[in-house]
Amino acid sequence: MIVVPCPNCGPRNSSDLRNAGELVSRPDPDTASLTEWRSYLYLRENPAGWVTETWYCRTGCRRYFTIERNTATNEIRDSENS
């Protein structure tokens, strides 16, 4: 049970949150080609190292936020995107 630092609630057990995965940017749906769209849907960098990801503070503040987590060590640091 790792601790996720919610920017609103402070540190919380990960069971209180939901991991929404690697941060991906959404192409303009009106103009994106299917290839671009499906890259957004399916392809992930999936690194063994630092990844910027989104969490949802489900039992706490109910806010989405991003942090950086090292997927090889589970270390967590603040995200520049947050």
Place this chain on the structure above:
Amino acid sequence: MSSNRLPIRGGELLDRSTNLSFTWNGRAYSGHEGDTIASALAAAGVEIFSRGMKYHRRRGILTANHWDPNLSVQVGDEPNVRAGSRRLVDGMQVSAQNVWPSLRWDLGAVNRLVGRYLSAGFYYKTFMRPQFLWHNLYQRVLRKFAPGGRVHWKTGTHGEYDKRYAHPDVLVAGGGPAGMAAALSAAEAGASVMLVEQEPELGGHLRWGGPDDLAVLADLNRAVHSTPGIEVLCDSIVTGRYDHNWVAVVQRNHEIAPERLIKARVGSLIVAPGLVERPYVFAGNDLPGVMLAGAVRRLINLWAVKPGNRAVVLSANSEGDAAVADLESAGVEVVAVLDARAGEDVVGARGRGRVTSVQTGDGRTLKADLLVTATGWTAPTSLLNMAGDRPVYDRIAARYFPQSLPDNVLVTGGIAGDGSTTELTAHGRETGSLAAQRALRLRHDRLTQTPRSATPDSALPAAIADNRIPLRRSPHPECYRSTTHGLVDYSEDVSSKDLIQATGEGFDSIELMKRYTTVTMGPGQGKLETVNAAAVLAEARAVEMADIGTTVWRPPFSPVSLGALAGRIFEPVRRSALQNWHETNGATNLLAGQWVRPDHYGDPMTEASNVRENVGIIDVTPLGKLDLRGPDVANLLDLVYVNRWQKLEVGRVRYGAMVAEDGVVSDDGVTGRLADSHYLMTTTSSGAAAVWEMLEDWLQTYRPDWEVHVTPVTGGLTSINVAGPRSRELLERLVENVDLSAGAFPYFSVRTGTVSGVQDCIIWRIGFTGELSYELHVPSGHALHVWESLLSNGSDLGVAPFGIEAQRILRLEKGHYIVGQDTDGLSKASTAGLGGLVKLDKADTIGLPELRAAFERTDLPVLVGLQPDDPMIVPDEACQIVEAGSNEILGRVTSSRMSPTLGRSVCLAQVDPSLASAGTAVTVQLVDGRRITATVQEHHAHVDPEGARQRV
């Protein structure tokens, strides 16, 4: 039955005023409070406690503690109880495991005769042909030989297990002198401390020491119990350390549960488990009467048990030397002391059922019934492994030491090094202070970062450097294996010879060897065996121990009952405000996700017919309901639904379908506009939570500029659907301030009014059943009143409740699809027949590119109404639609029921587009293999496709 009980010993744990009765293999025995099962039996002269797993050789006491591989017994309905540590309780029924017909005469012992053929991995090399013999005979025989006790699965119950959370600043795993000292200094520094000791008493090895040790222990005990801020948990084991110092403790000494799991978020974890004494590998090392030095010391000093009469001691360390003194004080004749430090050795023990003679390295044969070995220590580094450490081997000290630890894990005591009691407690104190300092800094951070907490009353404590004086590493001879072969793993019956053979076969890394020979895979998980196994491998490969590494010790540190891990099983259930009424009025329940719902009240067909003919009421509270407010709600709806929402007028309701970004249909429901910037959205019951989170996601991360507040109101509004041709008549008797006439309140409208005196009820006119119907959303605290009013005021109209099953029949007659049943994980909007609804010219909507792509394809399956040509046959849901002359799959029946309205079977089905046009005959394979024909219908709806009934 002879008595081996000694006169009173200074440090004994026994309360000799007590007399506890128990049975062992059916015979009556007794012992004292403070005895373990094993000590009570040993005191009574019992020498054999178990049989080996493979060869069924007799086994006696080896370590006399929790890790003793020979002391697993059955206690009542509890298998695999550690008789070396489990304290005796009056009335226990104890028996030997895995023996037949008895411990004394065990038929499995015939395996010894063929032992030379049962080498490592022998089963991989035979039993291959003929195959049927493997399946029908060999495997059954192998399964009969499975070791362990018996699970009483027929009579067992989950019972009263329990859990709790804890948040100590410092948790000390191990209550020996160093651990106790660490707990004291941490508490003195202001930290909250949890001190966990696996034995029922604190003290570790001091407990079986001499008067000086006992005096130190008494002082430490007094201090620990008088210092505030220390929670002492004895008879409790730290079983795991997980990421971010999430620590599991299994507490056994709590009166309300046999085992209680404590989950602790720990600031600093101090690992102080001491050391585990290692057996020595030589021929006959599993004979009863071969014991470790610690075992005889514990037996004599803690439980006043004389472990034998004539002893040979092989000693490589002070523990062995102390054992000699203890033996002598207990009246055991010490025949010889072999000093391993001086190169003396034991090469074999012989005897039948018990040691009778010992062969020494210099060729002597000594008559003895007890052979005591003191050949070194294993550092139980499990918790350190779990913290990411890979301990390294030190040749000089002949054991492993921690290498690199995270800041929040510290070690003290024997696992960190050697020293006198004074040196160990000094190291413990320094470790406790350091751990407290680090933990208090973390606590300060938590206080600062957590909005609800108090403002810290002091500044952030300064970081302090780790200036502890390390404990020394005393030289110790590398004693692993004698010149003969013996057992390395007692619980798995794996010998040094097996390991050498495995190395020769290519299993020459420790992990491969472990998997091939099963060494260290038994209940002890390598506590006694790991280092000896690595030593034998190093020997076989002629490399240094340090180059072998050890297997990674995985959690738990000590096995944990499933009951403790489960604890109280919390499986929340949700109940509508009417569920009690349903249950007292004959409803048969249905579990749907977390909701308990009425499936029917006896006869769903009649319930359905009553809706078509009169009026029925159904509790549909689980329908997800979201209150949406703000100026941008319509923009949000445009984004998340496939259709358009900007022009929905106040007082109107609209159906909407949602797809995910991949274009797959994800949810649907109706949304009504209650006021200018106030809407009520409904979702499927199962999708309610996901839709809410999804809306928040879009609002927070994609369009934070939009002003919308989403509030879930599912349980707060009890939803009652009043359906049937007489529904308006019924409601007109109860609704006060809403004109229900068709002109004033048309289909797909919403009004707010008072129902049976209950204000603020939302009423919308929709028709899932296909009948004239109104859905009431009533404040739940008054819902029962409304429900009962509907029934009491409509008895002359034939009003009756109906359940989920009747609703399913009605909606299928009407051809309404259910997301997730009639659609699946690949169904696009085109499959579900949403062509008329979807607006592809919006600039942005979820899944837009996939929506556009789906409507350009002609190969996607199509949802159709389907009727079997034989109206009495109802194909089961999921029956496949096939090519008439082959097994090629062309679709499937997604929903099917007998229609009470039509008196025939009706279905929805997903079919290949080539079969989708009305009138197409398709072949359906029934569950019993018969094939029938069915005809594709023009509409999804089988009853009233024009919708005349619901628009009256």
Place this chain on the structure above:
Amino acid sequence: MSRHGYRYSAGKLLRHGLTRGAWPRMWNRPERRDSYDVVIIGGGLHGLATAYYLAQNHGITNVAVVDKGYLGGGGSGRNTAIVRSNYLTPEGVAFYDRSLHLYNTMAADLNLNVMLSRRGHLTLAHTDSALRTMNWRAEVNKLLDIDSAVIGPAEVKRLTPSLDVSPNTRYPILGALYHPPGGIVRHDAVVWGYARAADHLGVHLLQETEVLDIICDGGDGPDGKGPGGRVTGVRTSRGDISSPVVVNCTAGWASLISNMAGVPLAITTHPLQAAVTEPCKVFLPTVVVSGSLHVYVSQTDRGELVFGASVDPVGTYRVNGTLEFTEELAGHVLELMPGISKMRLMRQWSGLCDMTPDYSPIMGHTPVEGYLVDVGWGTYGFKAGPVAGETMAETIATGRTAELIAAFTIDRFTDGDLVGEKGAAAVGH
């Protein structure tokens, strides 16, 4: 000597027992060559099976299998060893049925007893929607001649008496999909069997050899990687190896290896955890799976209960396991079998799974010529190992995608034709 070298038999066991003679090595530690016809990355079941079938079925023996650790140290040695073929989609069923067939004859084919136990496989249904999915699977299975049927609670109880089938539980057992040929197998032995056979056919098994890069030429991306290019070899911790064909069989690490060739994948890596209890006398005769409760359990011939669950929700490359996995597992197992609360969990571990969006693998050629993938195996790679090896070998040897894996190509994520296996595979052990 057979074609696999030293032949095991009861007679040999007897002779070695009598003479106490040493057994020969199962495989060697060869010196690596500078070039091979095929380099397979990943010395687990898939990589070894691919190498074996390349040599055995196609005569291609100048093959190296490279692994950064020891053979079978990844998912092959960490899974719960369940085999079955009762999938949901016709393409899934056909594929896994071939695998089950290969498992059936494996002991004889490889001359190593892999201890296959076809003890029957039960997938429990606790809700009517789960029962509907079971029916769906059963009906598809029947059409493809797979022994699979939906049975009621009484029959479930007859097959597995320790299950609580009373109707008043929180998760009542409404029925089950029963698959008699399903069962378990000794997973490590399967790895060793393929390793031994491949080694004897001339394949080089290069352990403790880590691939640091894939060397490409002519591609759109940096260093000639990416679509349009071709593979020329691999850079390893023990030097460069040239090869016109490089196969990625690295499961949880598949993304890292594939990124080296400039081919991003529709994969996220999640741990899948498992646990085992102390041994107890055998009482559980079947493999029991509950999708709703996220648990599967079987009892080994050694008497241990082996448990698995669904993958951890948070993606990570960490394999040190979590406490909450064991807590939920125990709770769910005790919902099914309340009588075993006194059994003790002895060890937990986890492996890495390469999860795809549609719970189906990614196999065959990629936009980089000579670079093939056999990845995306999620939680079901073990049962597919033999057929994956066979079809990958065929694809490499013939240059054409084997028919059985046509649905699993990498193109489906750009064409949008995902496989509909999610319902059956999500927790479908």
Place this chain on the structure above:
Amino acid sequence: MSELDFVSPVASGALSASGGGIALEDLSDRSKVLVRAGRSTAAGTHLKVTYGHSRRRRDGTLICGSRPDEWTLIADPGQGAELLASLPDEGFVSVVDITHGRAMFRLSGPDSVDALAKVCNIDLADDMTPDGAVFSASVAKVTCDLVRSDVADRRTYLISCERSFGRFLFAAIADACAEFGIDVPEDISMH
């Protein structure tokens, strides 16, 4: 409407240990109002508490800063309409009466902290969760809003959850209290 009885999701009355160490009561009928405000509105200033904290208004209403830009107001039964009327509505402010949507219980007494620690993973120590603290957490696997609101130095927690979970949650908390001397009636069951 006030003449209608409010039907609580929990059928049981108050449960308490004989020694007074712990008590559990159903307060589901209390008036509860949720206020949500856009960042630029005056609601926050008006309500005077921030996320994580609570205060009692002179009229007895408990004002809880339940989430960022979100407040829950708790008052005696039947006060919903008055609460709604007492709130500012300039700017983007939403006010929702959640009286019927939330079950609410009061767990009090010196043992309440140990009972709650059995089913809730939050650090309840006095510095981390002082009197007045407001937080959300999982209690026996149900998402709850909690307030520590001591009454005359008697440690007290108000625990509220979605109404439909109410019966389960009451039973689960009562079960956790059994260790501290509460006799749980047989008709209170977690199923």
